[in-house]
Amino acid sequence: MNQELDGLPLPAAKAIDVQAFVPEDRLDAIRYGKPYCLQGDGAVATKLYVLLREALKRSDKIAIAKFAWHNRERLGALRVVGDGIVLQVMHWDDEIRSAEGVAPKRVEISDAEVEEAMAPMDAIGGTDICQYRDQYREAMEAVIEAKAEGHAPAETEAPAEQKGKVVDLMSALQDSVRAAKQARGREGGEGGEGKVREMRLKKKAPTKMAPANTRPAF
Structure with missing residues (x-):
């Protein structure tokens, strides 16, 4: 079984393979996982690093890329943070749980x-x-x-008082x-026509929140 798995294709095994460039607001934040800072290795890689950073800055876009991590192909976003480039791990579609059915039923509010x-x-x-x-x-x-x-x-010591x-x-x-x-x-007046009914609130047990992602990225 291990030999069969080792033989599976892993195209991005030795590189970060940029697939596309998209505006950052096109991506829902629910897709983002852990961030990792990237560093150029050598003079040539350093120049390419700076060129990519400046291109992303001026275009106000992020790069969508594939890369290998722990023998798995992952999807990531290359984003400019300060003077560096961060590889933000992204969740695949099947790793994101739909919010349908989680929200409360329709409630009338004014x-x-x-x-x-x-x-x-x-x-x-x-x-x-x-x-x-x-x-x-x-x-x-x-x-x-x-x-x-x-x-x-x-x-x-007791936690400091919040500012x-x-x-x-x-x-x-x-x-x-x-x-x-x-x-x-x-x-x-006392006639009761101007009375406002006061809200009565009941304490309820904490509602269990379903996780946004069905399984962790790593």
């Missing part, structure tokens, strides 16, 4: 409800993604380093409804 749901987005605002760190990994590395040096690891403002979406919506109820109550 424009006002959507506007209320958008309000906390403005309150939370944007962020610099670089501020987030894998604190568990950092703590684990500190423990390993301490053990290697032969002394007891330092006590783990960004954390807003509970459902609480924000409840506050909006409560404020509307009070305003309508003042307008309608």
Whole structure:
């Protein structure tokens, strides 16, 4: 069996074979897997590297390529990141699970409800993604380093308070409804015509999210 597998064709076994050039917005982000930085090997390869990088920059495109990885043919995207070229592994079509049937059934919502749901987005605002760190990994590395040096690891400090403002979406919506109820109550008096029904929320068990990809790229 192994001999039969070894005899299978693997066209991109010794090179990154560029197949096409496409605008980056043509590719859905769900296709992307792990990124790997590429490096030119030798003077000739370095010049070709720079030429390809500049061509991709000016055309605002990415290169679709085939390459071999762990005796498998893979699909990848060559993208410019800073002054380098990154090979972004891509999933084949049969590795991507369709989202059909995963979303909730049709639910009637109003424009006002959507506007209320958008309000906390403005309150939370944007962020610099670089501020987030894998604190568990950092703590684990500190423990390993301490053990290697032969002394007891330092006590783990509680995670630092997040810089960004954390807003509970459902609480924000409840506050909006409560404020509307009070305003309508003042307008309608005690007769009840101006009353607004308050949203009642029930806590539900966490919904299990189906993975986007049926199996990992590697």
